[in-house]
Amino acid sequence: MTPRTLLREPLVHFVLIGAALVVLGRAAGGRRPGAPPQDELRVSEAQAESLRASFRGAWGRDPTPAEDGAIIDLFVREEALVREALATGMAREDTVVRARLAQRMRFLGAAAADESIPTQDELEAFRVGHPEMFTSPGRATFDHVFLDGKVWGPRVDARSAELLETLRGLGPDADPERYSDPFRRPYHYDLYAEDVVERTYGSAFGALVRGAPLGEWVGPVDSVYGVHLVRVTARAPGELLPMDTVRESVAIAWREQRRAEATAAFEDELLGKYRVVIEQPAPESAQQSDQQSDQQSGQQSTPPGGAP
Numbered sequence: 001m002t003p004r005t006l007l008r009e010p011l012v013h014f015v016l017i018g019a020a021l022v023v024l025g026r027a028a029g030g031r032r033p034g035a036p037p038q039d040e041l042r043v044s045e046a047q048a049e050s051l052r053a054s055f056r057g058a059w060g061r062d063p064t065p066a067e068d069g070a071i072i073d074l075f076v077r078e079e080a081l082v083r084e085a086l087a088t089g090m091a092r093e094d095t096v097v098r099a100r101l102a103q104r105m106r107f108l109g110a111a112a113a114d115e116s117i118p119t120q121d122e123l124e125a126f127r128v129g130h131p132e133m134f135t136s137p138g139r140a141t142f143d144h145v146f147l148d149g150k151v152w153g154p155r156v157d158a159r160s161a162e163l164l165e166t167l168r169g170l171g172p173d174a175d176p177e178r179y180s181d182p183f184r185r186p187y188h189y190d191l192y193a194e195d196v197v198e199r200t201y202g203s204a205f206g207a208l209v210r211g212a213p214l215g216e217w218v219g220p221v222d223s224v225y226g227v228h229l230v231r232v233t234a235r236a237p238g239e240l241l242p243m244d245t246v247r248e249s250v251a252i253a254w255r256e257q258r259r260a261e262a263t264a265a266f267e268d269e270l271l272g273k274y275r276v277v278i279e280q281p282a283p284e285s286a287q288q289s290d291q292q293s294d295q296q297s298g299q300q301s302t303p304p305g306g307a308p
Contacts, residue, residue, distance in 0.1 A: 041076050051075055109266025113258040118251060126254045127243060133253060134246050137195040140209050141234040143174075143188050147220070147227040148181040156227055160220040164229050167217040174217070174231070183225070191236055201225070 051071050055063045063071060091097050118126075127134050145163065152159050167174045176187040189197070198206025201223040208221045212232045219229035243250070 041079055043072055043076060047075070048072060105270075106263050106266070109263045110259040113255065113262040116255070116258055118254050123247065123250050123254060124243060126257075127246065127250045128240070130253070131240050134241050134250065135238040136241055137193045138210070138238045139191040139193055139236040140197065140232055141190050141192070142209055142212075142230055142232040143176040144231070145176045145180040145187070145229040146183040146225065147229075148183075149226045151181055157220070160227055160229060164217055164219060167229060167231070172215070176231075181226075185225075191234070201228075205230075 052063060052068065055067070055071055085091065085094075085097075091101065145167065147156055147160055147163070149156050163179055167179065180187055185200075194206060194210055197209050205221050205223045205228065208218065208230055209232055212218045212230060214232055214234070217229055217231045220227045221230060222228075
């Protein structure tokens with residue numbers, strides 16, 4: 001691969017843009033003590049090695065001497081562009097750059113949380129304290145009658161109302177398969193997971209199964225297949241899952257919460273250094289009063305007819 005070809009590779013630009021953003025983040029914070037003069041573009045051995053490591057990560061091999069010179073040359077050009085961009089205030093005006101700098105600061109704020117190792121007691125307390133995250137879905141036993149919209153067409157509403165009355169009159173002896181149109185899925189489900197019901201039939205059907213009174217035929221409700229009448233006969237609530245089955249998920253969620261807390265505390269600490277002033281628009285009534293005063297002043301200063 002020639003240096004000219006290398007410079008046209010998007011992956012190389014991606015790697016070097018990342019390196020340039022690091023430089024941008026450092027430069028935005030001001031010149032560090034002992035740093036080289038602003039008019040000097042110096043590539044330290046550590047920076048050069050970092051560029052080579054990025055190349056190895058992208059290509060799976062060491063750069064050739066020509067490629068090594070090309071990636072360093074491109075980095076130097078990026079550095080010059082970054083410095084000029086900072087000189088023009090682009091770091092403050094460009095929303096993408098601002099977001100990237102803010103993101104890097106948040107990473108710094110959350111760094112301490114990344115080093116925390118939770119104890120078993122902390123993980124257990126987190127699991128118990130967040131049951132909505134670690135509880136198995138509820139289950140329901142239900143029957144349904146299927147009405148094929150392709151068969152009934154515009155008469156499906158009338159047919160479903162008629163059939164609902166029939167099923168309610170039959171009580172617990174109603175056989176759903178007898179009154180249903182042909183259907184490729186079961187007519188009866190025994191303690192079926194409610195989240196699977198929703199994924200299978202749709203959100204409206206799932207909500208009906210979760211909320212319908214026990215033992216009563218209800219509907220009609222639409223699904224991805226057609227129209228249904230439903231009777232729920234039993235429910236089993238979800239249970240808090242044992243730690244052995246969710247330990248990894250608990251640890252991940254615990255660490256994410258710690259990161260969020262550390263980031264928020266870091267931002268609050270930074271905000272404490274500033275006096276925040278948010279300008280508010282003038283009240284509409286005050287603006288109208290000022291406009292009326294200006295109009296009256298203008299009328300008084302100019303006699304009728306414009307004569308002096």
